[in-house]
Amino acid sequence: MDSGGDQVSQSHSWTSPVFPACVQDHIKKQDCGKRKMFGIEYYLACLSAFILRNLREQTARRSKKGLYVSACITVGILVIVIIVVICLLCFPSTPRTSEKGEIADTTTTQKGEGTKAIEKKNVYVLPQEYRLPKTLVPSSYELVLTVYLPFYVDIPIRKNLTIDAEVTINMTVRKPTNTIVLNQAGISIIKEKCSATSNGKAVDIEEVDFDHAHGKVSFHLRDSLPVGREVMLKTQNRPQYFGDVPDSVKTTTPV
Structure with a gap:
């Protein structure tokens, strides 16, 4: 125990x-x-x-x-x-950019066999003063340029670094008219060297009118041209060159 x-x-x-x-x-x-x-x-x-x-x-x-x-x-x-x-x-x-500006995207609808929407972006309506009339429709253009460079050929000094241009325009008459209107902004046209022909015959030019504000030139003919007539207008121009010309081109005589 x-x-x-x-x-x-x-x-x-x-x-x-x-x-x-x-x-x-x-x-x-x-x-x-x-x-x-x-x-x-x-x-x-x-x-x-x-x-x-x-x-x-x-x-x-x-x-x-x-x-x-x-x-x-x-x-x-x-x-x-x-x-x-x-x-x-x-x-x-929220307003979009197109709602604030004057130039906006628009959509137009044309009715025909099938209704369809045609979108036109950035549509700008040109004032009528700048537009050419619809009386003539051009079909072809031909341009010939002559450039005058120093030291290559004997030319007057005033011709150095200048350009002569000859323009030939073929047109079709859509509405009867006695005036041919072209755009000519930045181009100097020599009145005395302009000519017009229709169906192989000479057409007299009575007056050449310059509209510098809207960049147009009008050739007023003596006779009216009927619908469907083919017209050829030939003009001599002096385009203006505003670019820089290297000093080597101005002073160097070619080898």
Whole structure:
């Protein structure tokens, strides 16, 4: 009996290990004595309870954090959707560049066998003063240029670096007329060297009228031209060159 008592007292006199303060506080709060556990079993049970408690607390905190992150993501997506909807509602009422300028894209519809829409972009209506009449329609052009360069041939000094041009235009008469109107912006036409023929016969030019404001020249004929008549107009011009001429061309004699 004594030996048995000694064994029991030895089991109760077991020295407890050293735990952190938080664990020791938890052990004091646990009623492990009622479970009739002794020695190392007592401390293991209390330590297990402490670990389980901490796990439950961490799980609860993580769940709250996950809910917070999910809520933030949901709110962000909702804000983006609202912004997109507002942009889509405002886009049709926003004025475009074509609505502000004088030149705009237009769409015209022509009725015929099949109705179709023809898009015309950047339409600019030219004032009537700049337009040529529809009495004549050109069919072909022929241009001959003579360029005068110094030192190559004997020419007057005033002819150096100048250009003579001869233009032949073949036209068909669409409406009866006695006037031929051409564009001549930037071109000097020599009146005395202009001529016109119709069906192989000369047509007298009574007057040449220049409209510098609108860049046109009119050849007034003595006789009216009937519809369907072929006309050939030949003019002599002096185009103007406004570019730079290298000094080597002006002063160097060719080899």
